[in-house]
Amino acid sequence: MVHAKAEKPQQRRLIAPCTRDCPAGIDVPRYIGYVAQGKFAEAEAVVRERIPFPAVCGHVCYHPCEPGCRRSQMDAPVSINALKRAAADYGFELWRQRWEETIAPDTGRRVAIVGSGPGGLTAAYYLGKRLGHNVTVFEALPEPGGQLRVGVPHFRLPRKHLDAEISVIAETRVQIRTESRIEDLDELLNQGYDAILLAVGAMHPRKLGAPGEELPRVMDCASFLQAVNLGQKVNIGQRVAVVGGGNVAMDGARTARRLGGSEVRVLYRRTRQEMPAYAFEVKSAEEEGVIFDFLVAPRAVASQGKGLQAQLFRMELGQPDESGRRRPVPVPNSDFNIAVDTLLVAIGLEASVPSQWNVALKPDGTIKADPKTQETSRPGIFACGDAATGPVNVIEAIAGGRRAAEAIDRYLGGDGDISETLAPEPGDEMAYPSYLLNAGTWPPHQHEIPRDRRTSTFDEVEQGLTKEDAGHEALRCIRCDLWRIQGIPSVWPRKQAGNSAGSE
Numbered sequence: 001m002v003h004a005k006a007e008k009p010q011q012r013r014l015i016a017p018c019t020r021d022c023p024a025g026i027d028v029p030r031y032i033g034y035v036a037q038g039k040f041a042e043a044e045a046v047v048r049e050r051i052p053f054p055a056v057c058g059h060v061c062y063h064p065c066e067p068g069c070r071r072s073q074m075d076a077p078v079s080i081n082a083l084k085r086a087a088a089d090y091g092f093e094l095w096r097q098r099w100e101e102t103i104a105p106d107t108g109r110r111v112a113i114v115g116s117g118p119g120g121l122t123a124a125y126y127l128g129k130r131l132g133h134n135v136t137v138f139e140a141l142p143e144p145g146g147q148l149r150v151g152v153p154h155f156r157l158p159r160k161h162l163d164a165e166i167s168v169i170a171e172t173r174v175q176i177r178t179e180s181r182i183e184d185l186d187e188l189l190n191q192g193y194d195a196i197l198l199a200v201g202a203m204h205p206r207k208l209g210a211p212g213e214e215l216p217r218v219m220d221c222a223s224f225l226q227a228v229n230l231g232q233k234v235n236i237g238q239r240v241a242v243v244g245g246g247n248v249a250m251d252g253a254r255t256a257r258r259l260g261g262s263e264v265r266v267l268y269r270r271t272r273q274e275m276p277a278y279a280f281e282v283k284s285a286e287e288e289g290v291i292f293d294f295l296v297a298p299r300a301v302a303s304q305g306k307g308l309q310a311q312l313f314r315m316e317l318g319q320p321d322e323s324g325r326r327r328p329v330p331v332p333n334s335d336f337n338i339a340v341d342t343l344l345v346a347i348g349l350e351a352s353v354p355s356q357w358n359v360a361l362k363p364d365g366t367i368k369a370d371p372k373t374q375e376t377s378r379p380g381i382f383a384c385g386d387a388a389t390g391p392v393n394v395i396e397a398i399a400g401g402r403r404a405a406e407a408i409d410r411y412l413g414g415d416g417d418i419s420e421t422l423a424p425e426p427g428d429e430m431a432y433p434s435y436l437l438n439a440g441t442w443p444p445h446q447h448e449i450p451r452d453r454r455t456s457t458f459d460e461v462e463q464g465l466t467k468e469d470a471g472h473e474a475l476r477c478i479r480c481d482l483w484r485i486q487g488i489p490s491v492w493p494r495k496q497a498g499n500s501a502g503s504e
């Protein structure tokens with residue numbers, strides 16, 4: 001491998017579009033540089049410098065870093081997230097070598113975090129390890145992780161990765177108390193906590209608003225996923241319809257296929273083009289035999305024998321609504337019925353914040369929090385993640401957790417510095433490789449379990465890249481961080497906004 005050596009390259013780097021578009025600011029080209037050299041452990045350490053969930057994100061991040069990747073101007077974006085996963089898959093905790101250096105001394109201050117999703121746990125990690133505060137995370141459910149535990153199905157995120165990363169978070173001054181729902185914030189303050197972070201997510205399902213939705217075989221999809229993910233037995237029968245076109249609907253439909261649903265259909269009121277679910281989620285559902293019915297919406301649900309009769313309208317698209325998508329309107333006299341055993345409703349999730357917490361809310365029910373400091377209307381009380389933004393995604397929740405940790409530390413008198421050096425000093429990976437532009441093929445081959453097994457197991461579907469494929473893919477990165485062309489500012493100008501989970 002030949003590299004042109006650069007003098008102190010790290011001082012002259014630009015912020016590449018991928019780093020700019022990552023809400024947590026991960027130094028993407030640097031870890032890709034390591035992957036290109038087969039140094040997966042070093043790559044993992046670079047990712048870990050910004051997030052405590054490298055493997056989890058390698059599996060489930062919606063990768064807002066990819067749409068703006070400049071390689072797409074030549075052919076297609078670099079598969080950045082698959083490389084992050086390869087770093088976590090083949091890394092071997094080299095970051096541990098420098099781990100001790102950044103453990104802060106005990107400040108004696110106490111912080112309570114309500115909710116153990118990615119937002120709350122990220123804040124807990126930095127507050128405990130990096131800033132020296134004593135953190136208690138209160139979680140209502142029997143296991144920590146938030147939607148990573150109870151929303152994302154096992155076939156997309158094996159729980160061993162989540163468990164391993166949570167146990168690292170809990171290593172330094174973080175105590176996680178499960179089955180501990182917090183009702184009263186004043187009680188926490190009376191117990192001597194110096195600050196509180198609300199990271200309670202947006203887990204309240206939107207109602208269908210159609211007659212019959214209270215029938216026992218009509219379930220909200222998020223509760224269905226939660227029950228399955230926590231190992232409860234759920235009987236859905238063979239014919240299952242899922243109402244909604246977002247990622248949660250896709251997870252619900254794919255899970256229903258694995259639970260014995262032989263006829264699983266997604267009912268969506270617009271067309272495929274307007275679906276908020278990511279195309280790769282829709283493709284996976286189709287590969288697993290999920291049927292899609294577009295331009296249909298439920299009018300009512302009624303009991304029929306042991307199952308249900310879903311009464312539907314055909315829809316057509318009218319004028320654009322406030323979301324910019326054309327509004328679906330019922331076609332007159334188009335009613336028709338289908339027989340199903342279970343109807344899963346996946347038309348969105350909302351925040352539901354107890355009024356006795358006395359924090360100011362936005363009209364959509366999320367907590368009003370300063371987007372830079374995550375401070376709420378009550379001094380000493382902060383909020384992050386979906387509870388403050390509405391349902392978005394894991395990496396946004398992690399970024400909010402980082403900001404909250406910085407702000408809480410400043411509130412407690414610290415300097416809010418959560419930077420960590422875990423990777424080795426910059427070396428060859430910071431130089432411009434001489435073989436650029438002629439390497440790699442796209443898309444890299446993601447190994448998957450055979451399609452005929454997919455509906456009979458909760459085993460992980462995507463098996464990731466081989467080391468060789470990851471190395472080739474990494475060579476497609478054109479290292480925008482190292483371009484030193486006159487006139488280019490220190491940050492590449494932004495063209496695209498990030499992604500959201502989308503749930504309707």
Ligand SMILES: Cc1cc2nc3c(=O)[nH]c(=O)nc-3n(C[C@H](O)[C@H](O)[C@H](O)COP(=O)(O)OP(=O)(O)OC[C@H]3O[C@@H](n4cnc5c(N)ncnc54)[C@H](O)[C@@H]3O)c2cc1C
Nearest residue numbers: 115117118119140146147151182200201385386393394397
């Ligand atoms: C089915 C599903 C699949 C998803 N898939 C992806 C994906 O692949 N990629 C992606 O990026 N995003 C995905 N998302 C979105 C992502 O999971 C969320 O945006 C993210 O988890 C939000 O993190 P959070 O920390 O804000 O809260 P959450 O993860 O929602 O966690 C909040 C936690 O707070 C707890 N809690 C609430 N109230 C209290 C209380 N009063 N006391 C104590 N505890 C309380 C809850 O029990 C929960 O554990 C998915 C969401 C769902 C529903």
Ligand code: SF4
Nearest residue numbers: 018069070477478480
């Ligand atoms: S080509 Fe490389 S450095 Fe440039 S945006 Fe894509 S991943 Fe980032």
